[in-house]
Amino acid sequence: MEIYKITADEIDVNAVINSVIHPEAGAINTFIGTVREFTKGKQTVSLQYEAYPSMAEKQLKRIGHEISEKWPGVQSSIVHRIGKLAISDIAVVIAVASPHRAESYEASRYAIERIKQIVPIWKKEYWVNGQEWIGDQLEKTAYPNGKPEEDSK
Amino acid sequence: MITVLFFAGQQELIGEDKLKRNESQMKISDLKTKLMEEYPKLSLQNTMTAINEEYAEDDRIVEDNDIVAFIPPVSGG
Structure with a gap:
């Protein structure tokens, strides 16, 4: 059962992986995003993530739907943590299960x-x-129509 | 009556996470202009908008009871 969730709790990585396992899968790719200490020389002490949770979960589900349309047979789960996080804490986990390995890398990259x-x-x-x-x-991000692009490609 | 939601830096700037407003039957772009007049430090130029949790274009009309959320550039992941 695919999971698309925003949580204030620590993410159970194995639960995310287990949620995409299916008999047709020959590969499971897991991406784990963690809190980095140094960005362009600046030292981070901690991070705080905030979300619009109900809409964020809908958008995560939408990404999962886009993935299954682009790569048929691929299942995905995405869990993102919010709240205050310390260095090396896990912020996001993406698990993608696919029949063959190539799509698992592509779909995981697409999701992030x-x-x-x-x-x-x-x-x-x-x-x-x-x-x-x-x-x-x-100056970097402009939304001329007030909404994001339909698709990244 | 509509509900307007703010997040991240915009929420800190306004000092509220939500406003109840009487405007409806108004384009999103006009609502943005109005709010920017009321809060001179608020910039909604490069901000996306969601109506009832779905992204909407700036010329969409806001209806009574809609929940309008201003989504500044996101930075998850």
Whole structure:
């Protein structure tokens, strides 16, 4: 049973993996996103993730649907944690099960890139000497129509 | 009556996570303009909008009882 969930609790990686296991699968690819200490020389002390949970779960489900359309027979689960996280804590787990290995890598990559485009989750970084919401890079991200692109490709 | 939701930095700037407003039958783009006039520090230019948890284009009309969420550039993952 595929899982698309936002949680304030620690993510059980094995439960996410087990949720995509199916008899036609010959490969399971697991992506684990963790909190990084240094970004471009800046030292992160902790992170805070916030989400619009009900909509975020719908968007995660949408990514799962896009994956099953692009790669038939591929099953996926995505769980993203919110709240305050420390260095090396697990922020996101993506598990993809596919008949052959190539699609499992492609679909896993697709899922993480799509999360960064359409899922309403925001990260606030706390550095040694300050804090900032990431993503509000006004010159870099523009939405001329007020909504994201339909698809990443 | 509509409900307007704010997140992340915009929520901190407004000091509220939600507003109840009387506007309806108004384009999202007009609602954005109105809110930016009321909160001069608020920028909604590069902000996506969701109506009832689905992304919507700026020319979509906001109906009574809609939940309008402003989605600044996301940074999950």
